[in-house]
Amino acid sequence: MIFITRRERFNAAHRLFRKDFSDEKNLEIFGKCSNPNWHGHNYELFVTIKGEIDPETGFLLNLKQLSKLIKDRVIEKIDHKNINIEVDFMEGKFASTEVLAVSIWDQIEADIRIYGAELHAVKLFESENNYAEYFGK
Amino acid sequence: MIFITRRERFNAAHRLFRKDFSDEKNLEIFGKCSNPNWHGHNYELFVTIKGEIDPETGFLLNLKQLSKLIKDRVIEKIDHKNINIEVDFMEGKFASTEVLAVSIWDQIEADIRIYGAELHAVKLFESENNYAEYFGK
Amino acid sequence: MIFITRRERFNAAHRLFRKDFSDEKNLEIFGKCSNPNWHGHNYELFVTIKGEIDPETGFLLNLKQLSKLIKDRVIEKIDHKNINIEVDFMEGKFASTEVLAVSIWDQIEADIRIYGAELHAVKLFESENNYAEYFGK
Amino acid sequence: MIFITRRERFNAAHRLFRKDFSDEKNLEIFGKCSNPNWHGHNYELFVTIKGEIDPETGFLLNLKQLSKLIKDRVIEKIDHKNINIEVDFMEGKFASTEVLAVSIWDQIEADIRIYGAELHAVKLFESENNYAEYFGK
Amino acid sequence: MIFITRRERFNAAHRLFRKDFSDEKNLEIFGKCSNPNWHGHNYELFVTIKGEIDPETGFLLNLKQLSKLIKDRVIEKIDHKNINIEVDFMEGKFASTEVLAVSIWDQIEADIRIYGAELHAVKLFESENNYAEYFGK
Amino acid sequence: MIFITRRERFNAAHRLFRKDFSDEKNLEIFGKCSNPNWHGHNYELFVTIKGEIDPETGFLLNLKQLSKLIKDRVIEKIDHKNINIEVDFMEGKFASTEVLAVSIWDQIEADIRIYGAELHAVKLFESENNYAEYFGK
Numbered sequence: 045m046i047f048i049t050r051r052e053r054f055n056a057a058h059r060l061f062r063k064d065f066s067d068e069k070n071l072e073i074f075g076k077c078s079n080p081n082w083h084g085h086n087y088e089l090f091v092t093i094k095g096e097i098d099p100e101t102g103f104l105l106n107l108k109q110l111s112k113l114i115k116d117r118v119i120e121k122i123d124h125k126n127i128n129i130e131v132d133f134m135e136g137k138f139a140s141t142e143v144l145a146v147s148i149w150d151q152i153e154a155d156i157r158i159y160g161a162e163l164h165a166v167k168l169f170e171s172e173n174n175y176a177e178y179f180g181k
Numbered sequence: 182m183i184f185i186t187r188r189e190r191f192n193a194a195h196r197l198f199r200k201d202f203s204d205e206k207n208l209e210i211f212g213k214c215s216n217p218n219w220h221g222h223n224y225e226l227f228v229t230i231k232g233e234i235d236p237e238t239g240f241l242l243n244l245k246q247l248s249k250l251i252k253d254r255v256i257e258k259i260d261h262k263n264i265n266i267e268v269d270f271m272e273g274k275f276a277s278t279e280v281l282a283v284s285i286w287d288q289i290e291a292d293i294r295i296y297g298a299e300l301h302a303v304k305l306f307e308s309e310n311n312y313a314e315y316f317g318k
Numbered sequence: 319m320i321f322i323t324r325r326e327r328f329n330a331a332h333r334l335f336r337k338d339f340s341d342e343k344n345l346e347i348f349g350k351c352s353n354p355n356w357h358g359h360n361y362e363l364f365v366t367i368k369g370e371i372d373p374e375t376g377f378l379l380n381l382k383q384l385s386k387l388i389k390d391r392v393i394e395k396i397d398h399k400n401i402n403i404e405v406d407f408m409e410g411k412f413a414s415t416e417v418l419a420v421s422i423w424d425q426i427e428a429d430i431r432i433y434g435a436e437l438h439a440v441k442l443f444e445s446e447n448n449y450a451e452y453f454g455k
Numbered sequence: 456m457i458f459i460t461r462r463e464r465f466n467a468a469h470r471l472f473r474k475d476f477s478d479e480k481n482l483e484i485f486g487k488c489s490n491p492n493w494h495g496h497n498y499e500l501f502v503t504i505k506g507e508i509d510p511e512t513g514f515l516l517n518l519k520q521l522s523k524l525i526k527d528r529v530i531e532k533i534d535h536k537n538i539n540i541e542v543d544f545m546e547g548k549f550a551s552t553e554v555l556a557v558s559i560w561d562q563i564e565a566d567i568r569i570y571g572a573e574l575h576a577v578k579l580f581e582s583e584n585n586y587a588e589y590f591g592k
Numbered sequence: 593m594i595f596i597t598r599r600e601r602f603n604a605a606h607r608l609f610r611k612d613f614s615d616e617k618n619l620e621i622f623g624k625c626s627n628p629n630w631h632g633h634n635y636e637l638f639v640t641i642k643g644e645i646d647p648e649t650g651f652l653l654n655l656k657q658l659s660k661l662i663k664d665r666v667i668e669k670i671d672h673k674n675i676n677i678e679v680d681f682m683e684g685k686f687a688s689t690e691v692l693a694v695s696i697w698d699q700i701e702a703d704i705r706i707y708g709a710e711l712h713a714v715k716l717f718e719s720e721n722n723y724a725e726y727f728g729k
Numbered sequence: 730m731i732f733i734t735r736r737e738r739f740n741a742a743h744r745l746f747r748k749d750f751s752d753e754k755n756l757e758i759f760g761k762c763s764n765p766n767w768h769g770h771n772y773e774l775f776v777t778i779k780g781e782i783d784p785e786t787g788f789l790l791n792l793k794q795l796s797k798l799i800k801d802r803v804i805e806k807i808d809h810k811n812i813n814i815e816v817d818f819m820e821g822k823f824a825s826t827e828v829l830a831v832s833i834w835d836q837i838e839a840d841i842r843i844y845g846a847e848l849h850a851v852k853l854f855e856s857e858n859n860y861a862e863y864f865g866k
Contacts, residue, residue, distance in 0.1 A: 046553045047588040055308065057194040057219040060376070073375060075382060081263035082194040084221005086308055092588075097557070101484060102471070102549025107585050108486060126218035138376025142320045146371070171192065171223055174381050177321040177366075183827045184862040197650070210649060212656060229862075234831070238758060239745070239823025244859050245760060275650025279594045283645070311655050314595040314640075329856065331742040331767040334513070347512060349519060355811035356742040358769005360856055400766035412513025416457045420508070445740065445771055448518050451458040451503075466719065468605040468630040492674035493605040495632005497719055537629035582603065582634055608787070621786060623793060686787025690731045694782070722792050725732040725777075 047164055049092040050110045054123035056131075057084040058139040082126065088169040089118070089148065095161040105161045113159075117151045141168055141176040149178050184301055186229040187247045191260035193268075194221040195276040219263065225306040226255070226285065232298040242298045250296075254288045278305055278313040286315050321438055323366040324384045328397035330405075331358040332413040356400065362443040363392070363422065369435035379435045387433075391425045415442055415450040423452050458575055460503040461521045465534035467542075468495040469550040493537065499580040500529070500559065506572035516572045524570075528562045552579055552587040560589050595712055597640040598658045602671035604679075605632040606687040630674065636717040637666070637696065643709035653709045661707075665699045689716055689724040697726050732849055734777040735795045739808035741816075742769040743824040767811065773854040774803070774833065780846035790846045798844075802836045826853055826861040834863050 059082050060074040070078035077083070091114055095104050122131050127139040133151050137143050145168045153163045169175040196219050197211040207215035214220070228251055232241050259268050264276040270288050274280050282305045290300045306312040333356050334348040344352035351357070365388055369378050396405050401413040407425050411417050419442040427437045443449040470493050471485040481489035488494070502525055506515050533542050538550040544562050548554050556579040564574045580586040607630050608622040618626035625631070639662055643652050670679050675687040681699050685691050693716045701711045717723040744767050745759040755763035762768070776799055780789050807816050812824040818836050822828050830853040838848045854860040 045590070045592075046557065047590075048553060049586050049588070051584040053308075055220050055222055057221040075380075076261035079261050079263070081267050082219050082221065083192050083261040083263070084194040084219065085192055086223040097551075097553050102551035102554045104553050104587075106486075111584075124213035124216050124220040126216070126220070130218050140371075140376035142322060142371050142378050143376045146320065171190075173325040173385075175323050176378075177323070179319070179321075181319075182864070182866075183831065184864075185827060186860050186862070188858040212654075234825075234827050239825035239828045241827055241861075243760075277645075277650035279596060279645050279652055280650045283594065310599040310659075312597050313652075314597070316593070316595075318593075327856075329768050329770055331769040349517075350809035353809050353811070355815050356767050356769065357740050357809040357811070358742040358767065359740055360771040398761035398764050398768040400764070400768070404766050414508075414513035416459060416508050416515050417513045420457065445738075447462040447522075449460050450515075451460070453456070453458075455456075464719075466631050466633055468632040487672035490672050490674070492678050493630050493632065494603050494672040494674070495605040495630065496603055497634040535624035535627050535631040537627070537631070541629050582601075623791075688782075688787035690733060690782050690789050691787045694731065721736040721796075723734050724789075725734070727730070727732075729730075 045094055046097050046104050047092055047094045048104050048107065048110070049090050049165075050107055050114060052089045052091070052111065052114050052119055054087050054089070054119050055084065056087060056122055056125050056127050057082040058127040059083070060138065060140060082128075085170050087144075089114070090165075090167040090169075091148075091152065091163070092165040092167070093156055093161040094164040105159050109159060110156075113152060113155050117155060118148050141170045141174065142178075144168055145176040145178040149180060153180070182231055183234050183241050184229055184231045185241050185244065185247070186227050187244055187251060189226045189228070189248065189251050189256055191224050191226070191256050192221065193224060193259055193262050193264050194219040195264040196220070197275065197277060219265075222307050224281075226251070227302075227304040227306075228285075228289065228300070229302040229304070230293055230298040231301040242293075242296050246296060247293075250289060250292050254292060255285050278307045278311065279315075281305055282313040282315040286317065290317070319368055320371050320378050321366055321368045322378050322381065322384070323364050324381055324388060326363045326365070326385065326388050326393055328361050328363070328393050329358065330361060330396055330399050330401050331356040332401040333357070334412065334414060356402075359444050361418075363388070364439075364441040364443075365422075365426065365437070366439040366441070367430055367435040368438040379430075379433050383433060384430075387426060387429050391429060392422050415444045415448065416452075418442055419450040419452040423454060427454070456505055457508050457515050458503055458505045459515050459518065459521070460501050461518055461525060463500045463502070463522065463525050463530055465498050465500065465530050466495065467498060467533055467536050467538050468493040469538040470494070471549065471551060493539075496581050498555075500525070501576075501578040501580075502559075502563065502574070503576040503578070504567055504572040505575040516570050520570060521567075524563060524566050528566060529559050552581045552585065553589075555579055556587040556589040560591065564591070593642055594645050594652050595640055595642045596652050596655065596658070597638050598655055598662060600637045600639070600659065600662050600667055602635050602637070602667050603632065604635060604670055604673050604675050605630040606675040607631070608686065608688060630676075633718050635692075637662070638713075638715040638717075639696075639700065639711070640713040640715070641704055641709040642712040653704075653707050657707060658704075661700060661703050665703060666696050689718045689722065690726075692716055693724040693726040697728065701728070730779055731782050731789050732777055732779045733789050733792065733795070734775050735792055735799060737774045737776070737796065737799050737804055739772050739774070739804050740769065741772060741807055741810050741812050742767040743812040744768070745823065745825060767813075770855050772829075774799070775850075775852040775854075776833075776837065776848070777850040777852070778841055778846040779849040790844050794844060795841075798837060798840050802840060803833050826855045826859065827863075829853055830861040830863040834865065838865070 060077040061070040149166045156163045167177045197214040198207040286303045304314045334351040335344040423440045441451045471488040472481040560577045567574045578588045608625040609618040697714045715725045745762040746755040834851045841848045852862045
């Protein structure tokens with residue numbers, strides 16, 4: 045069993061809030077992250093997959109294929125976008141790093157199985173000081 | 182003459198566009214950075230000042246003072262904000278990295294002189310691949 | 319189950335030695351780290367907690383709360399201090415990265431439970447080339 | 456149980472290819488990594504070992520010893536070398552990051568046991584975007 | 593006058609040597625960098641240009657254009673290549689970081705003038721510990 | 730004219746204070762950096778030299794020579810030491826980053842001339858957020 049990881053990046057706007065809260069209540073719970081005019085981040089995404097090394101190629105999976113899969117299923121939908129209002133796989137969800145990490149997992153897990161590998165971890169940095177990791181249920 | 186540099190960070194939303202352009206024209210000129218729903222970045226700001234070492238302290242300037250000045254004049258106004266619509270020193274300007282670097286210079290230059298030092302450079306990273314620098318006129 | 323990590327930093331002096339050893343013996347066992355006049359490091363601390371995402375907020379735990387907890391229980395006691403002689407939670411212990419990681423775990427584990435999350439890992443960098451990790455007993 | 460990690464670096468040339476494939480077929484499968492004239496990388500290697508803290512020293516293992524072991528068994532054989540043609544422990548193998556990580560594991564595992572610790576992970580970065588990890592069979 | 597910088601990366605094999613020296617003499621002068629079987633690096637390239645901000649766009653130059661120019665003139669010719677034997681703009685030259693930085697300058701300087709900006713600096717990292725900078729004659 | 734830079738690192742303890750001040754006054758002026766029990770840092774040092782490329786080697790100066798010079802004249806004297814009390818070239822000086830950068834310049838400038846190059850800059854990071862630069866008088 046070997047593990048390989050691919051890093052991809054995206055820049056997006058978001059806001060942490062609940063529609064059923066007032067701006068004041070959102071500020072109290074979510075702090076400056078609730079700013080109604082949005083703020084944003086350079087997100088760094090690390091996708092780790094696991095499986096056996098293919099004796100024909102020395103690869104678990106060609107990283108170009110893994111990169112393309114992440115770009116098709118995640119980056120093209122979220123890069124230079126507003127996470128709260130125009131990313132289909134985040135519709136109706138909190139735009140927190142935790143929820144985003146789980147949602148990215150759900151976007152790519154099945155496709156990675158098609159390639160004969162298994163998704164192991166989604167690690168998402170919102171800043172140099174904060175990240176969330178999800179390893180599946 | 183010695184130079185000291187302080188790094189500060191802020192997260193903000195922005196959009197590159199002209200009001201007098203259609204969304205199509207903005208997309209043509211500014212690419213995905215023109216997204217009307219905004220996107221955002223983790224900005225890294227490096228402020229460099231120069232002057233003589235104070236023989237009483239061994240400092241050019243206490244970095245806590247420099248940090249406080251940058252926070253008061255720049256970070257508190259722009260962090261977790263939308264650069265295009267709620268940052269006073271960016272009003273009516275393009276929210277490009279170049280213009281932002283010049284505007285940050287204008288925000289802090291006079292105050293640094295008060296401390297007996299001189300502003301040398303404002304270096305602003307929009308991403309790990311792009312930055313702008315301004316050294317004054 | 320989701321995992322979130324918060325990075326905090328501190329600068330401290332320390333020395334690796336045993337009181338019951340001569341300076342020569344300490345030098346033999348601990349090398350230049352045993353310098354009786356101390357040396358120091360910029361430590362980077364990564365605290366990882368795990369638990370369920372709160373459906374009311376989209377958070378496992380608000381990272382400001384986690385940051386405050388780490389600051390109150392660890393950073394304020396050790397930052398700009400001498401680890402061997404003035405940090406209460408290191409009293410009578412070796413000031414090695416390994417022992418420091420375990421001691422930081424002991425400082426924060428119970429408090430993280432109060433917030434409804436569980437401490438998963440303490441990862442402590444002494445330099446860009448060395449780090450220790452502790453996952454509990 | 457404590458975990459400590461040592462980072463070491465090496466620069467090497469390599470090529471991904473199969474001798475039984477034509478250059479065209481190698482290009483199709485391995486892309487530009489199959490260039491017959493070689494290319495190269497700055498590899499970053501993180502070796503993680505685990506075990507109990509020695510109550511006599513506060514160490515799991517003196518990192519100088521771990522560093523020396525990695526240098527003797529891995530770095531001196533591969534640094535500034537061509538991985539495909541002059542590294543004994545890679546003879547007859549694919550020069551992929553996956554295979555290299557496993558081979559480095561095999562080079563050091565037994566020696567680490569001699570020191571009373573256990574090898575936990577070999578993590579090998581080929582670039583800032585790609586890495587492989589091996590935790591043993 | 594504003595300065596903007598774009599980072600690009602490439603991986604390449606090279607060797608430091610003189611054809612008119614024996615392998616022994618090359619080893620004496622160039623050390624392990626003279627290995628006849630090549631070694632390689634992940635190079636990081638920072639290209640800085642200067643000029644006036646365009647009042648129509650807020651840009652000195654659209655960074656996509658700068659990135660494309662660097663890719664067309666430099667990266668496509670050198671990435672995953674052997675610098676000594678298959679990079680046209682390095683033919684007959686030493687493959688040192690210094691010479692490479694100057695040669696990259698010569699590859700792009702004229703083209704940047706076409707865009708109305710001026711090349712200010714080429715900064716080339718061969719490793720995290722070494723880089724060369726060239727500012728023109 | 731080409732510029733090359735070598736990075737070296739050292740870990741040291743220090744304290745910012747004046748002997749003629751009380752501990753209270755030192756705390757007021759120098760903050761927690763005045764702790765009488767010392768604190769410390771991982772310093773990162775970047776030494777930049779300039780000159781002409783040697784047509785015989787393609788080098789400005791062999792970086793091994795530059796590295797050895799910095800190690801002999803600076804690193805061996807300061808690494809794992811207490812800057813205030815056991816570093817000969819800091820005797821009687823403030824242990825601030827500014828003064829340290831100037832003092833490192835004075836330690837190496839003459840020796841670099843012997844090699845036919847010229848010292849251009851000493852850049853010294855005390856932390857990821859602070860650095861001093863000195864370019865000579």
